[in-house]
Amino acid sequence: MPSLLESDLKQRVLEENRRLHALENAQYLDRHPEQTNRYQQRILRQTLSEWDRLLARPQAQLLEAGCGTGYLYLPLLQRGYRMTGVDLSDTLIQVLQNRIPDRHRGRSRLVAADIEAFLKEETSDYDGVICSALLHHLYDYETVLAELARRVRPGGLLLIFFEPLRQTIRSPFRFFLHRRLAALDERLYTRSMKRRGIPLIEDGGMADYQRRFGGLCPDRLAAVVRENGMTVLRTTTYCVRRHAWAAWLANQVLGTRNTFNLLARKTQAAGA
Ligand SMILES: C[S@@+](CC[C@H](N)C(=O)[O-])C[C@H]1O[C@@H](n2cnc3c(N)ncnc32)[C@H](O)[C@@H]1O
Numbered sequence: 001m002p003s004l005l006e007s008d009l010k011q012r013v014l015e016e017n018r019r020l021h022a023l024e025n026a027q028y029l030d031r032h033p034e035q036t037n038r039y040q041q042r043i044l045r046q047t048l049s050e051w052d053r054l055l056a057r058p059q060a061q062l063l064e065a066g067c068g069t070g071y072l073y074l075p076l077l078q079r080g081y082r083m084t085g086v087d088l089s090d091t092l093i094q095v096l097q098n099r100i101p102d103r104h105r106g107r108s109r110l111v112a113a114d115i116e117a118f119l120k121e122e123t124s125d126y127d128g129v130i131c132s133a134l135l136h137h138l139y140d141y142e143t144v145l146a147e148l149a150r151r152v153r154p155g156g157l158l159l160i161f162f163e164p165l166r167q168t169i170r171s172p173f174r175f176f177l178h179r180r181l182a183a184l185d186e187r188l189y190t191r192s193m194k195r196r197g198i199p200l201i202e203d204g205g206m207a208d209y210q211r212r213f214g215g216l217c218p219d220r221l222a223a224v225v226r227e228n229g230m231t232v233l234r235t236t237t238y239c240v241r242r243h244a245w246a247a248w249l250a251n252q253v254l255g256t257r258n259t260f261n262l263l264a265r266k267t268q269a270a271g272a
Helices: 004-031 040-056 074-079 090-099 102-107 115-121 141-150 172-196 206-215 219-228 243-255
Strands: 061-065 082-085 106-110 126-132 152-164 230-238 259-266
Touching: 004 090, 004 152, 040 074, 040 090, 040 126, 040 152, 040 230, 040 243, 040 259, 061 074, 074 082, 074 090, 074 102, 082 243, 090 106, 102 106, 115 141, 126 141, 141 152, 141 219, 152 219, 172 243, 219 230, 219 259
Parallel strands: 061 082, 061 126, 082 106, 126 152
Antiparallel strands: 152 259, 230 259
């Protein structure tokens, strides 16, 4: 049973997420070129190809938790999967609903809800579960992750994508260059948003709750999914930047990391 202080804090994180993501609206992905630049698009394409190959169930039923405006939801729907998308923000759910082509609507179900409440209410299992840039927004991400892992059917997949990596700084010089590159990337980003007339949203504050602790630790996430019957297939770390050239420099030259993905498979039932 959470203490009064804990449940107040949890409620505040939820409210801040509702408020912040309503501001993001239809311009969410325009404001986040770190998700759409060519460098990151390549990572996304490779991840989805690996997903198709490993899942090998073309009509699979998938759940995306925190689907936002459809960064992964739309390409997965286009690949023929049957999708359920859950997001706290009814504004973003409406944006995504309007983006779904008529021919795909029959395979799509969108729900505006807190993922924890949704999982309590609905007991379905899925062939695959995805969450992209969601877990660091949650007050209690471990409970949610454990429940998401439990809902994956035997042989099915769980993808955690684009989460901020909690890291230890080993080389102060490399860290200095990493910060300088980040500052330049950010300055150019601010200018380009101004030029395009896209208002910037303030810092995530309480909505980005887990960033207060320096991000998430892939080893901890791996332990949670293993405790819930999954095998970790791959953890990938990389550096995200607003511009593709900056991401290339960070990854290929500096070798710095600030983000990770984790892919896991539910163990097959004995004799299956
Ligand atoms: C950084 S955005 C990522 C959106 C999308 N997955 C993407 O990768 O572009 C985080 C999303 O999580 C949603 N979110 C935050 N807290 C949530 C919660 N408790 N339950 C469901 N969705 C939540 C937000 O509304 C937002 O759409």
